[in-house]
Amino acid sequence: MKIPHLRWWIVALIFGASVLNYIDRQTLSVLAPTIQKDLKLSNEDYASVLNLFLIAYTTASLLSGKVVDKLGVRVSLALFVGWWSVANILTGFARSVGSLGAFRFLLGLGEAGNWTAAPKAVADWFPARERGIAIGIYTLGATVGATIAPILIVGLATWHSWQAAFVVTGLAGLLWLIPWLWLYRRPEEHPRLTDAERTLILSDTSTETNPGNAVAGWGKWWQVFGRHEVWLLIFGRMLTDPVWYFFQFWFAKYLYDGRGLDQKQLTVTWVVYLAADIGVLGGGLLSGLLIKRKVAPAKSRLWVMLGCALLVPVAAAIPHLGSLWLVLAVGMIAVLAHMAWLINLSALVVDLVPKGSLGFTFGVVATGSSLGGMMMNKAVGGLVTHLSYDPAFHFMLLLHPLAWLLLWQLRPRPAA
Structure with missing residues (x-):
């Protein structure tokens, strides 16, 4: 039996994996005050502990892309989700900083693969004009996961224990494997794909007017490291992803330490992640509309990113605001803008890189994200211990504008 609009069912399953990815990642930060005491x-x-996760995540970002290119999306994503789900269950059995760090390291080894397999699936299943919104949908899973995590995780911990929160959410990932393995195949070989949808997917040949799309120069792993586009994208993520990591890993602690909220009151952070949900969809839709107006895909992403780069710096005002609701409102603006930025930066990679090298290249670019996150965690850990959270917010004035100036070099140029 044929399944109409199968590509959207595929991206819906990847959305589900992304929800689980971020629930499992956020469980530690939501319960950090309780776990720290225990x-x-x-x-x-x-x-x-956060940096052990990110060290593993960085390593896996490099290696998982090659796994995806070698094994394909179906097998590799099943492997990644199964691995990180087991690691999350094991976290519930941590009894010291050593065992907690070890289990979060294992989590990082699995979780990075979600973000190298997903863009490869989008490149296989979606024409260029739909890629922004497809990436937005599966990235929405991350922000939906982050949105519901405070309520779900605090609820599970209150119902039973903080350990139960890790076990239950890990088991959910193992259940996800059943529909994924049943449904996913490549479009060329999928028996449930309609002829009309197969034609739409396989007839798309749109590329940028940019020499980076030539397959020559991308085929070997060392050639990827020689591309200036790749280094610009790495530095773009290294500069800007620390903002998202800060809101994931430290914002709840900031509200606890600096604003006097207790563990149950931290569920209020869901509104910040709701803004992230809007950002991932809005960012993809805006660049898609520009593409429909005949703006080149890469340039459309960059124009949307310029607007985002002007909004994220409002986060620097957070430590100077008296009202909790103002703090949350400004945090929402910054996170919304950052996630719209991230969607378009991710779409740039898909636009510019040949499909055969996409998994590995996406993983290489993602190392910039985790390297930036590790530097941020180390800096914030020291600042919180010896000074305050204020300088961490102040740095957000500069990061996105500087990154945009670097990435503007990726705009397509007329042939000489």
């Missing part, structure tokens, strides 16, 4: 962790211990 396991007797300092703020610097907590930062070290």
